[in-house]
Amino acid sequence: MRRVCLLALAASVTLSGCQSSSIGGATGAIVGTVSGAATANPVAGYAIGVTVQAVVDATVKYVLREWKNDQQNVMANAAGELPIGQIRQWQIRHALPVGNERGGIQVVREIDSPLTRCREVLFTIEEENAPAPAYTSLICRQQNGQWKWAAAEPSVARWNGLQ
Template identity: 45%
Template sequence: MIARLNLILAAGVAASCVFISGCSSVGAAAGAAAAISTGIVTTNPAIGIGVGIAVQAATDEAVKRLMKRLHSDQQIAIATTAGDLAIGDTRPWSVQHTLPVENGHGDVRVLREFSSALATCREFAFSVADGNAPDAHQDWFLAQACKGDNGWKWASAEPAVARWGNLQ
């Protein structure tokens, strides 16, 4: 009975940590919950620690993959918008995911187009609004997109790193 109570308490603490601290600590919370649960069930702390480390690593990897996909959705929306515009024009972009995570909106302004033997590319400025209010602050970034067989694709790693970190 006490072991079950400890298990429920540990799971509750881990769940609350996830909601309080955000995505970066989901793996740590999941690993801690798995370690405590396994340690209680097996009465062997070494097995609990091993399971906890494995669960944390797997959860961290899953979160990184999800965030990369969500960022990619934004990059595709921005590059597609830039590809549809004439040089000098500005148009809004937006992304709405089913879960309200990494949604975004702002404007795209095409600055120039250039060609090489490999592709036609465009340099553009895009903004990301901080909220949904009409007067929300917008941060601006520069990027490039190139036209391929399947349409316009994000082509630059810099200087958008400030926006998406190393999840390009």
């Protein structure tokens, strides 16, 4: 029985890599296979595997959204008080050595409205051994004085968990 469980586990790991690039999919397949073998109930194994996949996928998406939000806040606050045309370097480092990025940001123009003060920014994200492409976006000053990314996800708070 133990040999069958190990073979099923190895097969699920191999097949999950072919069918999905999701961490949740691979984790769900492994946990589902082991659970089904341990309980001798394939339905229970499937249900547990699907549940684990959903939880892992949701957690990974949440963490990536939070990291992107942190990066956008660092960039927006770096550019918030810059004079037009001046370039400032920005950098974000996470507790895990994944998704650490850096680049430059420059204010291109001011956009004043009766509601708030906004700025159009030009920014780069530097990659090793590659030219840094330039992007544009808008940042706006919030009522609390903080600058926030105005147009890009995930910093647009109105979407909450729907992103």
